[in-house]
Amino acid sequence: MDGGQIIASVLERQGVRQLYTLCGGHISPILVAAKRIGIDIIDVRDEASAVFAADATARMTGIPGVAAVTAGPGLTNTITAVKNAQLAESPLVIFGGATATVLEGRGSLQDIDQVALMQPHVKQVFTPRSVRQLVPTIEAAFRIAQEGVPGPVFVETPVDLLYPEATVREWYIDQGGVKKPKNLVGYATRAFLEQHLARQFWGAPGPKAQAPVPVPMHDANRRDVDKLLGWLREAKRPVFVVGSQTVSVAAQAPAIAAALESIGVPVWLAGGARGLLGQQHHLQYRHKRTASLKAADLVVVFGFPLDFRLGYGRSIGSKAKLVTVNLGASALTQNRRPTLGVHAHPGRFITQIAAGLGDGAGAQNAQRWQPWFDEISEREQARDAEIVEQGKAEVDGVNPIDLFLQLEQLMADDSVLVVDGGDFVATAAYIVRPRRPLSWLDPGVFGTLGVGGGFAVASCAVRPEAEVWLIYGDGSSGYSLAEIDTCVRRGLAPIAIIGNDGSWQQIARDQIEILGDACGTELLRTAYHTVAEGYGGRGLLLDDPAKIEATLREAQAIAKQGTPVVINVMIGNTDFRKGSISM
Structure with a gap:
């Protein structure tokens, strides 16, 4: 197996169905091998679009999206899309072609310091330097993209790790002019290249690709669950704001939606969580969010930072109990210290709360909170009517x-x-x-x-x-x-x-x-x-x-x-x- 086939085998085991790309000689073996095993190779017109497409795929499927781009300008063209994915917390695996390992830093075509370029914008950079490292490296990349706060990772893939050994040997020995050395320098150069080739291909292809290990949805601790349950039972004007992190495990979306309905709190959906409750739902509101947040006595923000979209936390009334739930520890206290910060998966926390309240709680809560629902609904209906008139x-x-x-x-x-x-x-x-x-x-x-x-x-x-x-x-x-x-x-x-x-x-x-x-x-x-x-x-x-x-x-x-x-x-x-x- 050449490096392209090895990478394709890992992608297949990880459940990848689409690979987005703009072609380049540095990455051709990945594309050809992936196509041969049934992965859909979708070639776009701009490298940024390849990464944006991978981002969208991750959001819709829950499986890290994959993009492969060529070295140098191919990779630099992706930076805005990579940064967008990082801030949107989308798990991606980005393959970037690179010059041959033996030519790094010697002025070869499109050779730049890609590690320094990508490090600020991804969770981790991987730089395999032998064929046997490809499988464990890429499996680690998929795992890290999904662990904790999801995000993009970068795998630099030198061209001489991707092509068949015979082809790489020809590049090194024949085209290097040392097939038949004529002097001591020639013999020394050939010996160096032979040793380098031996290190690259020793132990190849390495371990077989394994099935992915499911990424756990970390539970909140029992004390935090009980504390919020108590506050919910006392609240008269609760509000949930549900953000993208909540649906980062795509397969759990139906269970999370059912849990929200079971709890019965008025909900504003944001970012990738929009649509979680369908087109129309009696708990879902879209307008006048700030007015409701100012009037609420309990606000729980799930997987959504207190950034400019929530007035840096000032949109929430100062007297309200504020609970932030986030996969990122720093996001729990961003711009405003909450009454309770819960470091857990927001979607999992919602299902824990629903289980703690028990069956039938939603109907009871709806009756108890009816005056609050009436107040929110009046604002919602007035805004909808205003929009119709403006139309x-x-x-x-x-x-x-x-x-x-x-x-x-x-x-x-x-x-x-x-x-x-x-x-x-x-x-x-x-x-x-x-x-x-x-x-x-x-x-x-x-x-x-x-x-x-x-x-x-x-x-x-x-x-x-x-x-x-x-x-x-x-x-x-x-x-x-x-x-x-x-x-x-x-x-x-x-x-x-x-x-x-x-x-x-x-x-x-x-x-x-x-x-x-x-x-x-x-x-x-x-x-x-x-x-x-x-x-x-x-x-x-x-x-x-x-x-x-x-x-x-x-x-x-x-x-x-x-x-x-x-x-x-x-x-x-x-x-x-x-x-x-x-x-």
Whole structure:
């Protein structure tokens, strides 16, 4: 077995079904071997998209996503996507090609210090230097990516560990000019190379790949469980905020959803946890979160940091009992010291609380907390009604609120929602509802633009039966619209909706008001539907509000035939998001 085959065997045992890449000679053996054993090799148009796709795959499946990129510029192109995965706490294994071990630091093609480049952005860097080290190294990479706070790891794979020994020997001996040494220097060089080859291939291929060891969901200690149970029984206005960490073990999502229903506390879902309770659920709320957090007497934040999204902890009333539950010890006290910090898996803690309360507790709690539910529901319904009224307003073009209200009615029950943008996407987040768990993909806390193409490619690959919607801003679409080409080549069919107002509107709104100048925020109302056609997809222009439903239905029909489609929506300006800039 060559190194590529060895790596492929580990990927297969780890349950990997997709490997995302942009080709390069440094990594070719990995791609070819993985394809031969049935792993789907999905080659994208930008290395960042490969890592974004791996990120999305990890979120939807719970198995670390895998990307392989070539050395040097191939790896440097991934940095934003890797950092996004680190901050989103997504488990990834990233393979980076590298120059031959014997040529490191000697000026070979694309040879840079990749370890120093990647170390700040991953949980661990692995640098195998012999073929026999590949299996244990990669198995360790998968384990560490999932342990504790999940995140990306990097495996540097020198090219001379991947190709067959005979090929590497030819590179070293024949092409090194020492096949037939003519002097003492030649004999010494050949001896050095022979020793180096012997060290690389001694003991190859090494141990066989093993089945993965399940990563445990760490329980909270009994004292913490009992303390929260007591507070819940005393509370009159409890609130749960449930974040992405809660669903990091994808297979447990149904049990966690059932536990939340059993507990019966009003819930706000955030990040990757959106959709955990389905499209509509009597415990789930989406609007006026801060107002409820200010009024609550008990707030439990599961797997979600007290960062800018929660006002650095100030969104929660000062008199409330605050419980933070997180896999990261430092996150428990970030920006505000809680009444109780629980270092445990947030999803597991929810199921422990449900078990502690016992069967029938949810119905009893709902009755006891009915005045609190009425108060929250009144705010929720008032905001929903306000949004409907704002959707009726006439604007110069298509009203984006009206567009999303109609999309909400038309999306299939198996839909996956990918969002990539600023103002347009944030408007969508208030209106469209994920239909089921692990079906909402946003960048995460890093606020990265450019995730859309890779996320959509992965969504279609992982769930080929699903209807995949990609909500793009016109600015953000420029980062990854070329992945329509990937979709055409691979038979993937997402529906992309581009909100086209010829502006980086989220920035422009405040920049113009505060600084009086739109410089740097102005775009053209580009014919993105024509761009899609150029890549082999279908493009639809939507500039008439009366044709929203017909255009969305046409896009659905095109996608069902296996063709990716881009709807270029000429939207008008609204003040829906005025004053919403985040710092």
